[in-house]
Amino acid sequence: MAANSLISIEQVCTQYKVDDTFIRALNELGHIQVIVQHNDQYIIRDQLKDLESMIYFYTELQINIEGIDAIANLLKQIRELQDELMLTKNKLNLFENA
Amino acid sequence: MEFIDYYKILEIPKSATEDEIKKAYRKLARKYHPDLNPNNKEAEKKFKEINEANEVLSDPENRKKYDSYGKDWKQADAYEQARRQQGQSRRSSGQQYQSGEYGGDFSEFFESMFGGGGRRSNPSRFRGQDIQAELHLKLTEVFTTHKQTFSINGKNIRITVPAGVENGQVIKLAGHGAPGANGGPHGDLFITFSIENNTKFKREGSNLYANVDLDLYTALLGGEVLVDTFDGKVKLKVAPETRAGTNVKLKGKGFPVYKKDDQFGDLIITYGVNLPSKLSHEEKELFSKLKKMRDHGSE
Numbered sequence: 001m002a003a004n005s006l007i008s009i010e011q012v013c014t015q016y017k018v019d020d021t022f023i024r025a026l027n028e029l030g031h032i033q034v035i036v037q038h039n040d041q042y043i044i045r046d047q048l049k050d051l052e053s054m055i056y057f058y059t060e061l062q063i064n065i066e067g068i069d070a071i072a073n074l075l076k077q078i079r080e081l082q083d084e085l086m087l088t089k090n091k092l093n094l095f096e097n098a
Numbered sequence: 099m100e101f102i103d104y105y106k107i108l109e110i111p112k113s114a115t116e117d118e119i120k121k122a123y124r125k126l127a128r129k130y131h132p133d134l135n136p137n138n139k140e141a142e143k144k145f146k147e148i149n150e151a152n153e154v155l156s157d158p159e160n161r162k163k164y165d166s167y168g169k170d171w172k173q174a175d176a177y178e179q180a181r182r183q184q185g186q187s188r189r190s191s192g193q194q195y196q197s198g199e200y201g202g203d204f205s206e207f208f209e210s211m212f213g214g215g216g217r218r219s220n221p222s223r224f225r226g227q228d229i230q231a232e233l234h235l236k237l238t239e240v241f242t243t244h245k246q247t248f249s250i251n252g253k254n255i256r257i258t259v260p261a262g263v264e265n266g267q268v269i270k271l272a273g274h275g276a277p278g279a280n281g282g283p284h285g286d287l288f289i290t291f292s293i294e295n296n297t298k299f300k301r302e303g304s305n306l307y308a309n310v311d312l313d314l315y316t317a318l319l320g321g322e323v324l325v326d327t328f329d330g331k332v333k334l335k336v337a338p339e340t341r342a343g344t345n346v347k348l349k350g351k352g353f354p355v356y357k358k359d360d361q362f363g364d365l366i367i368t369y370g371v372n373l374p375s376k377l378s379h380e381e382k383e384l385f386s387k388l389k390k391m392r393d394h395g396s397e
Contacts, residue, residue, distance in 0.1 A: 046272075049286070052225055053133040061128050071134060078136055086266035093265075094300045094307065 006035060006042035016055045022065070026054060029069045102207045104151035104164065112165070116156065123152040150208050226276035226285035233289050235259065236296045241328060241354065250287065251276075257289070262304060262356035265293040299328060304363025306352040311370040312336060327351045327365055334367070342371040 013020050023043070026032040032051055035042045043051065050072075057063040057071065105112050108122040126148045128134070135141035154160045231250055243261040247254055255274060263269075268290045275285025300307040310325055320338035324331050327348065334346065345368050352363030377385070 048283070049225060049228070056131075056133075061124050061131070063128065075134070075136065082137060090265050091302060093295070094302055 005045050006037070007045055007048065009034065009041040009043060012043060012048075012051070016052070016059075018055055018059065022055075022058060023051075025065045026051070026068070029065070029072075031069070031072045100207065102147075102150075102205060104154050107147050107151040108155065110155075114155075116158075119152070119155050123148060123156065127152075147205075150205060154208070225282050226278040228285040229275045229287045231287060231289050232292050233259075234292045234294065235263075236294055237299075237301065238296055240291075240293055250274075255287070259291075260357050261354035262358075263291050263293070264303070264356065265291060267291050267356075297328070298326075299365075301353055304353045304355045304361075306363065306365045307368070308365065309368050309370055311372045312340065313372050314374055317341075317369070317371045325367060328353065336369075340369055340371075342369060344369045 009020055009023050012018075012023065020041075023032060023034065027034040031054065032043055032047055035044065054068050054072070057068050058065070063071070105114070108114075108119060108126065110118055110122045114122070127145065130141045130145040130148060132138070132142045132145055154164050229250060231248070233246065233248060235246075240259060240263050241261060244259055245256055246259050247256045249255070255271070257269075257271065268288050271287040271289065273284045274287035277284055295301065298308060306328060308326070310323065312323060315321075316323060316336050317340045318338065320340070321336050323334050323336055325334050325348075328351070332348065332351070334348075345366055348365040348367065350362045351365035355361040355363060374381070
């Protein structure tokens, strides 16, 4: 993996003022993927947006890890349903005005 | 420009304490945060209002100014000038989340009353706002890969639209969103394709569907028919005694497969049969004759 696509967890924790146990907990729940290279821990840059949301939920909205886990799972389901809805709408167009 | 009642937005009385304001903000933000309400424009709007109300009411100085001049917001400038002359120091530096994602958009009322100075400094770096855009294209336009230039927030962006893109499909252009806060990275640009079908073909993924009407005689006796495909015409052999509703698949004559060069779906033709109208006397006689032959043959 290209080095510039990774951000060290240390850097993330400093930047967002969160404890690394929070990132590890998210990793254990499968919401953030932690990559270890040369004994250093990183996250993939593309995950930063999701992580930033979860940090906000945790620090500002005071939602605990269990709550974030439930939210992340429900959001995944919402996105899947929205994709499915779009596919169904496209399919429906086949029959409308036929 | 209308007066905005920030207390009403946060559903708190004017006597609310700082702690009550914080609690009310958290409660409503948990309900309306756009990340918790994907693709919900109403929630996004509501969250912006809540964020703005919190920006004002959770800052003692801003709150004081709002309480004194809220309804008479036009006098706020005079107040500001007088206050500056008194040499009062501005602002608290309490850490408050300034939503890089959604919080940067304040109402005209807020801007008028507090300007840029009303916002608190935020020591954290945040990604810039993601920008959602919709690109309207015709189905004929997405048959081939092409470049498209469009304008977002006054900036021209040129993208490659791959052939076969679907209606409702979203592509992400990383780093093309709004700039980050305090040196944070740019947000992303999400483009949703809205594709209008301007053809007689129906599309499902990379397959196309079309109806072709045969005349009665070709349907009965067989023959040839010239059929429109998406990019031209093809001559098809029609088998004798072809019934209405018969499907014929033209392999590779459908729509391009998304991001798979030189791969195409199929074109599925459904035959219909047109019955002749305004029959002449002689034709009627011949059809009667045919009917009799059928009736006798089936006995």
